[in-house]
Amino acid sequence: MSVEHGKEIALEEAKSIEFWFDFASTYSYLSAMRIADMAREAGVSVAWRPFLLGPAFLALGWNDSPFNIYPPKGRYMWRDLERLCDKYGRAFKRPSQFPRNGLLAARIVCANEDAAWTPDFVRAVFSANFAADRDIGDRVVIADILTTLGRSTDELIAMAEMAENKEKLRHRSEQAISLGLFGAPSFIVDGELFWGNDRLEDALDWARKSST
């Protein structure tokens, strides 16, 4: 970040997208698998923003996923997800438990948002949940994913569970509500909120336009 390149850096920094996701969220799976390649192609950087949907849903009066509360929406979503995975060429296996507890995985990302291995970890956790039907709420599964990625498992889990980091994730989930989020995935570009995997292309277009 040298001074003489200040202007270029400022332009580059403007081209960014915040990707807000919950590891239990079905449509977040689709965006998590797609966003890194698409953003790279668009010249846009990704800010990974794990949060917990629970508080946002509670604020709407829902104590469970709306896909469980409203059966017609749930039936449709599972079929839709299957079709979309086919379309995108992504593996899909309907989780035997839904929604799963993504707390530990979210805390790990929260403590390592800018690490080079974080996007791989995010994709591995989503794949475990939605392509392999593994219980991502089980720390053995999370430890296994970290080990596979060559990371120091015990240290990362200990870091993730430090009070300060727990507070960071709580703050993120409150911040999500104050930003107007009510579902996941959501994208924020230049103050504009985009909701749903369907809006990933539009959000990236917005980032391209807003930075030129």
Add this chain to the structure above:
Amino acid sequence: MSVEHGKEIALEEAKSIEFWFDFASTYSYLSAMRIADMAREAGVSVAWRPFLLGPAFLALGWNDSPFNIYPPKGRYMWRDLERLCDKYGRAFKRPSQFPRNGLLAARIVCANEDAAWTPDFVRAVFSANFAADRDIGDRVVIADILTTLGRSTDELIAMAEMAENKEKLRHRSEQAISLGLFGAPSFIVDGELFWGNDRLEDALDWARKSST
């Protein structure tokens, strides 16, 4: 429909999409303005299926639009709609009343689903609601639209309000629930349900694939 062309006709008839819409529905406006041209290009015929969302929402426990019941969803939807209208090059003026009463307009379509002028009427009613902020629940507005299209206003309104046609629309709205619909627009192709303006492209692709 001559006998010697039977095979061709059968193939053509397989390529069709049911378009389920409610005149009060914001995202139905987008699909109503887009579907005819897109379907023509795809070689797919459109079956216009007006229905009332009210009973489907009541079945989910909602006595109003979810965009009114859940303010964060509503705030997002209005901004999203504005952005999408920009993207599609469509006029948009936020209606001063939402949702509006689309009963008479739906009855008129219900009685004339296959008429050549029906797609124009559908687009004119949606435009009145979402581009001109006119009260489509007012029969003077509906009469004005019919007159502009060169139709015999009094006769069409009388036909629309015959007991048999009222019953047809009621049946349609019940049929929507039994088909698994929970929102609008929805598309049905070859037994597959697609929900939302976002899925119009996918639904047309499905029609193309399922007929080849």
